[in-house]
Amino acid sequence: MSKSLDMVRTEVTRLSPYNSGLTIGEVMRRYAPARIAKLGSNENPIGPSPTLVRMMQGGSEMFRLYPDPSGRELRQAIAARHEVEEDQIILGNGSEDLLSVISRAVLRPGDAVVTLYPSFPLHEDYATLMGASVKRVGVKSDLSIDVDALTKAVRERPRMLLFSNPMNPVGSWLSEGDLSRVLDATGDETLIVVDEAYAEYAEGEDYVSSLPLLGRTDRPWMVLRTFSKAFGLAGLRIGFGIACDPELRGLLDRVRTPFNVNGMAQAAALAALADEDHLARVVALARKERARVANFLMDKRLEVAPSRGNFLFFNCRQNASAFVEGLLRQGVIVKPWKQEGFDTYVRVSIGSPSENDHFMAALSQLL
Known part of the structure; x- marks a missing residue:
């Protein structure tokens, strides 16, 4: 050895x-x-949006200077889009960076994390790395989400509930009613983290973002989004999280590295947001x-x-x-x-x- x-x-x-x-x-x-x-x-x-090509032509200063560590201009644009406060927004080097930040900030050895299965592996890996145990809630035989089992699992008061909606890799999703059931069953001791990396593709019919539902609760929560998928910026590595309040976001800010999102990625994300x-x-x-x-x-x-x-x-x-x-x-x-x-x-x-x-x-x- x-x-x-x-x-x-x-x-x-x-x-x-x-x-x-x-x-x-x-x-x-x-x-x-x-x-x-x-x-x-x-x-x-x-x-990505064609406007990024024009942005790249004038990007020399972005290479020379440190980026804005707070990403304020981008955070303002994200906050306006999602109708939340700027101080609720935290940026990440992809949303997977924020999964790491949250796990390092919140999880302790012996804590329990509930997640859906099969899962995006990093939903489990960061929890394991922090010494937490992972409770998997498997999909049903038709590959849909087992809402009853998920509700039962969160009633056991885990430290964190973490899942993607739509679910990766399966693609299944929680309807507004099912999502409400799960959130209502979750106690104040549990940090709710909903990974909405594919939300732009899912909107409509019986899918809703968790943001309006979570915004009406007084429980601790985070919603994660990314620019890697529908916005076409996978190579630039940029994502963001929306926290339940500025206090949680501020504490998570202490865990991330100060310049975790480069200047080119911030500028590209701004341009992508503007091209509806x-x-x-x-x-x-x-x-x-x-x-x-x-x-x-x-x-x-x-x-x-x-x-x-x-x-x-x-x-x-x-x-x-x-x-x-x-x-x-x-x-x-x-x-x-x-x-x-x-x-x-x-x-x-x-x-x-x-x-x-x-x-x-x-x-x-x-x-």
């Missing part, structure tokens, strides 16, 4: 490496396909293509979870890692899910129409 292992906390050894997905370069080196459809990381196929038309095009395309790909998968008699994200979760009926390797040979990158009990499931991102055509042709050939 390496002596270096003695220097690392035991909780670190309990973590599994994060499955960040393959890059285009890695697939080219491995198989050299004629073309590649990158559909493994839920990226936006249209990309571009966001609408992104969301409309994702919804249209999501329905088309879902119908294709169901026609192939594959079990597909209903989804409100820019992705679909389906059962390939065999070991997902081996199945995905067959798609990689044809230049299609998707993500095999590796959490226990779901190793026959694959998450495919919704790309451009041509990328989705590439995926469907490759899948047809593989089946």
Whole structure:
């Protein structure tokens, strides 16, 4: 055993490496396909607002100077968009950075964290790293969220309730009524953290953001959002959290690094927020293509979870890692899910129409 292992906390050894997905370069080196459809990381196929191109041309000062550590201009714009106070907003190097900040600030060894399962792995990893225990609430056989089980779990008064809505990787979501049930069952001892990374794709019909519901409670809460998905800024790493009150946000500010969001990311996020038309095009395309790909998968008699994200979760009926390797040979990158009990499931991102055509042709050939 390496002596270096003695220097690392035991909780670190309990973590599994994060499955960040393959890059285009890695697939080219491995198989050299004629073309590649990158559909493994839920990226936006249209990309960011065109206004960002003009912004980049005058960005030299952003490279030379430290960014605004408070991100005040961006926080003001976010607050106006979501009708909250500026002092409730905290910025992060992606929303995953804020997951780390919250866990380090709140969790203690022995604390309990309730989350949905299968989960975004970092929802569990940061809790484990802090010595907390994770209670998983698994989806039902039809891959919908088990609201009764989730309500029962939060009545046990965990330190934190953390889940994504829509759910990643499954795509399932809580309706307004179901979300209200869960929140009403949660006590004051529990910090409620709702990860709404895919909310822009989900709005409408029986989905609502948790913000208006949480805003009417006096419980401690956080809502997380990101610019990586619908806004197309995954490479710049920027997200934000909305806290129940300025006091919680101020305490979390003490835990994050002072310059955790760079100047270019702040400027890009401001430009992206201002271009509502571009966001609408992104969301409309994702919804249209999501329905088309879902119908294709169901026609192939594959079990597909209903989804409100820019992705679909389906059962390939065999070991997902081996199945995905067959798609990689044809230049299609998707993500095999590796959490226990779901190793026959694959998450495919919704790309451009041509990328989705590439995926469907490759899948047809593989089946």
